[in-house]
Amino acid sequence: GAGVSQSPSNKVTEKGKDVELRCDPISGHTALYWYRQSLGQGLEFLIYFQGNSAPDKSGLPSDRFSAERTGGSVSTLTIQRTQQEDSAVYLCASSLWGGSTDTQYFGPGTRLTVL
Amino acid sequence: AQSVAQPEDQVNVAEGNPLTVKCTYSVSGNPYLFWYVQYPNRGLQFLLKYITGDNLVKGSYGFEAEFNKSQTSFHLKKPSALVSDSALYFCAVRDAVSSGSARQLTFGSGTQLTVLP
Numbered sequence: 001g002a003g004v005s006q007s008p009s010n011k012v013t014e015k016g017k018d019v020e021l022r023c024d025p026i027s028g029h030t031a032l033y034w035y036r037q038s039l040g041q042g043l044e045f046l047i048y049f050q051g052n053s054a055p056d057k058s059g060l061p062s063d064r065f066s067a068e069r070t071g072g073s074v075s076t077l078t079i080q081r082t083q084q085e086d087s088a089v090y091l092c093a094s095s096l097w098g099g100s101t102d103t104q105y106f107g108p109g110t111r112l113t114v115l
Numbered sequence: 116a117q118s119v120a121q122p123e124d125q126v127n128v129a130e131g132n133p134l135t136v137k138c139t140y141s142v143s144g145n146p147y148l149f150w151y152v153q154y155p156n157r158g159l160q161f162l163l164k165y166i167t168g169d170n171l172v173k174g175s176y177g178f179e180a181e182f183n184k185s186q187t188s189f190h191l192k193k194p195s196a197l198v199s200d201s202a203l204y205f206c207a208v209r210d211a212v213s214s215g216s217a218r219q220l221t222f223g224s225g226t227q228l229t230v231l232p
Contacts, residue, residue, distance in 0.1 A: 004158070033219060043159075043205065045219035059219065091158055100209055101147055101166045104220060106158035 002026070004107035006092050012113045013082055021077040021110045023092030029105075031098030032075050034067060037109070038088040046090075049075065050098040082114045117142045117210045121223035128196050129231050136191040136204050136226045144212030148189040149220060150180055153203040162204075165189060176200070196230045203227050 005024040013019050025032050034046040045059040049069040060066070064082075069075040079086055089109040095102040118141045128134045140146050147166055151159040163174025170182045180191045191204060204227075207220040 006158075035219075042224045043207075043220075043222035045221075048219055056219070093159075100211055101164075103149070103161055103164060105161060106151070108156075108158040 004092055004094050004105055006090075006107040006110050008110060009108065010111045010113075012115065014115050015084060016081055018078065018080045019082055019112065021079075021090050021092075021112070023075045023077070023094075023107060025073065025075070025092070025094030026105055029094035029096055030072065031095045031102065031104075032069055033093040033095075033104060034075070034077050035091045035093065036088045037091055041088075043091070046077070048098075079112075082112075084114050087112055087114045117146075117208050117221045119206050119208050119221055119223040121204075121206055121226045123226050124224070125227045125229070127229045127231060130198055131195050134193050134196040134200070134228065134230070136206075136228060138189045138191065138206030138223060139187050140189060140206070140208045141187065142208060142210040142212075144210050146187075146189075147209045147211055148180070148182060149207040149209075150174065150178070150189075150191050151205045151207065151222075153205065153225075155202075159205060162191070198230045198232050201228055201230045 007022045030051045032049045036044045047067045048056040064080045067077045089111050091109045093104040093106045095104045120139045149164045150162040153159050163172050165172045165182045173179045203225050205225050206223040
């Protein structure tokens with residue numbers, strides 16, 4: 001079946017502009033995660049959605065970052081007033097039920113470049 | 116708190132030789148351990164995981180990993196490396212006693228594996 005998809009695959013923007021990144025999880029997966037992969041920083045957790053529960057936003061680096069998940073499926077990560085340090089690959093993952101033993105399946109990522 | 120260390124940024128091995136990519140972890144409770152592989156300009160691809168039971172876990176593409184509780188390690192291994200195994204490998208951990216909704220994985224910094232022909 002189809003895996004996790006993300007769009008766009010690449011995004012170049014100017015400092016100060018807002019961007020929206022989209023994630024389509026695997027059908028039937030109730031849990032969705034956003035991570036950021038920066039050069040020299042490794043993989044950094046951003047936010048976690050599970051079903052109708054309140055999201056875990058503990059990894060969001062600043063209030064310029066926000067995310068929503070509509071209808072328990074598609075998620076959008078929004079970065080307002082982008083800064084050069086926001087340049088990274090943003091990875092989305094989904095898992096079946098979000099439990100501790102669950103495997104997360106990753107999308108191909110969106111490479112964001114802030115000029 | 117949970118953490119993962121991958122002590123080697125780069126591992127080089129000749130094709131046909133066995134390979135090992137090292138990973139050590141730190142958790143409060145019991146660990147759930149994962150290995151992922153990332154090819155250039157691609158997302159992370161799941162290889163294998165250890166939850167409980169047999170310490171030797173077999174995964175995709177001939178990879179296996181051995182859980183060692185006393186050494187808090189979960190090294191990735193393959194008996195005979197292929198040039199196509201060249202990629203970036205990530206170890207990840209989740210603490211079994213994670214509270215609340217703390218279900219995210221904590222990743223190591225990654226190890227670049229190069230298999231030389």
